Amino acid sequence: MDELNKEVTDFKGLTEGDTVTGKVVKVEEKQVLVDIDYKMDGIVPISELSSLHIEKASDLVNEGDELTLKVKKIEEEEVILSKKAIDAEQAWNDLEDKLDKGTVFDATVKEIVKGGLVVDVGIRGFIPASLIETYFVEDFSDYQNKTISLKVVELDKAKNRVILSHRAVVEAQETEKKQQLLGSIEVGQTLEGTVARITSFGAFVDLGGIDGLVHISQLSHEHVEKPTEVVSEGETVNVKVLSVDEDNERISLSIKDTLPGPWENISEKVQPGSIVEGTVKRLVNFGAFVEVLPGVEGLVHISQISTEHIGTPQEVLEVNQQVNVKVLDVSESDQRISLSIKEVEAEKNQQVFKAYEKEEDNAGFQLGDMIGDKLDKYK
Structure with missing residues (x-):
């Protein structure tokens, strides 16, 4: 029996661990038969087809496909082969290269599991929920069978651990876009x-x-x-x-x-000679600054504050006080307006005086008559 096993093992130099190429001759539900130019067809169990879970062998391979396989076991009546082992070897080398270079690559989401997504990268690759997007993703269902760009962020061959990130790709794209935008501004x-x-x-x-x-x-x-x-x-x-x-x-x-400046076309908004209402914003030794429009202040020189002599503006004015002012002069180019409170007061006094004169005129005949009568007595 030992001699027979030795003969089978040594047939055409085929030994466990060898890599062989063959053509798929039959696809069954749970296994695939492959012609490897041996005395019998090799068998690839469904568990050796992929690192991912598949329901039927036909989900992954078809008759006539050329496959590269690793010899897992040689027995008298069968040769067990593995596609998964070859894929894994190639995948680890490829993933290590991608990790070193920071390569961006595409993969299709094959499974949605608790905590993230699973993709086939020759071996099982996992994308944790926190590495899917730059924002929180609540429902993963939209990612099923979706092809997304990825980067390798962690590899541990001993633990068969492959961590991938789509978020890293998005962040790198956003950073590049920011730099381009910054350079153009x-x-x-x-x-x-x-x-x-x-x-x-x-x-x-x-x-x-x-x-x-x-x-x-x-x-x-x-x-x-x-x-x-x-x-x-x-x-x-x-x-x-x-x-x-x-x-x-x-x-x-x-x-x-x-936005248009507050002084833009100011001469159309405020004309010399007009009387406007304003708010006292600042008091200084030489006068008071009064806001007559939002963002537009004019100066009431101390000599234009009152009809009476004053030593300081604070004697008659206070900040935030509402006052009526007469526009004396407007300069848009210099952003300067000269104002007067005194002239407003003077005009008021003039109006009061005129009103009083009018009353005097109306009452003058009676007063004159009375004085005249009395004067007559002394003639």
């Missing part, structure tokens, strides 16, 4: 973006793959207490690029600089 450009996030100090605007910050001071020409007063998440806005820091991936933006 120039200071002074006006771009369109979408408000992505709002914070207490400003708003982050998505410029198509990278966010820039619009500081609260750059949201409007007017004073802004809260960014939500002027922008909302998801809103499309025009922004001007103030600065670009490629090393730190920071972009400073301004919405204010894309």
Whole structure:
């Protein structure tokens, strides 16, 4: 018996561990018969066809297919072969090369399991849920039979462990896109973006793959207490690029600089001689600055504050006080407006005096008559 086994083992030099090539001659439900030019066909059990679970051998191979196989066992009446072993050897070499080079490759999702996805990369490759996308994925069903791009992130041959990541591919693509976008953005450009996030100090605007910050001071020409007063998440806005820091991936933006300035066409809004209402914003030694339009302040010189002599503006004015002022002069190019409170008061006094004179005229005849009668007595 030992001699017979030795003869079978040595037939055509075929031994366990050899690699052979053959043609599939029959596909049964749980095994495949392969002609390997031996005295009998080799058998590939379904468990040796793939590292993944398959229901029928026909799910993976067809009659006539050429297969490279490893001899697993040689017995008197059968030769057991493995496609899975050959695939695994090639796969480990290929995966180690891909890991070293950071190669991106495609694979098709074959199974959805608890905690992630399984792909066939010659051996069983696992994509944990946390490495599928850059965002949380709740339902994996859409990935079944889907081809996705992957990177190898961990290999452990001893434990037959292959960890793959689609997220790493997406992140690398996003980083590359960011760098390209950063390189194309120039200071002074006006771009369109979408408000992505709002914070207490400003708003982050998505410029198509990278966010820039619009500081609260750059949201409007007017004073802004809260960014939500002027922008909302998801809103499309025009922004001007103030600065670009490629090393730190920071972009400073301004919405204010894309809007008409408060002084633009000011001479059409405020004309010399007109009387307007304003708010006292600042008091200085030489006068008071009064806001007559949002973002537009004019100066009331101390000599134009009151009809009476005053030593300091604080004697008659206080910050946030509402006052009526007369426009004396407007200069759009210098962004300067000269105002007067005194002339408003003088005009009021003049109107009161005229009204009093009118009353005097109406009462004058009676008064004259009375005085005249009395004067007659002394004639």
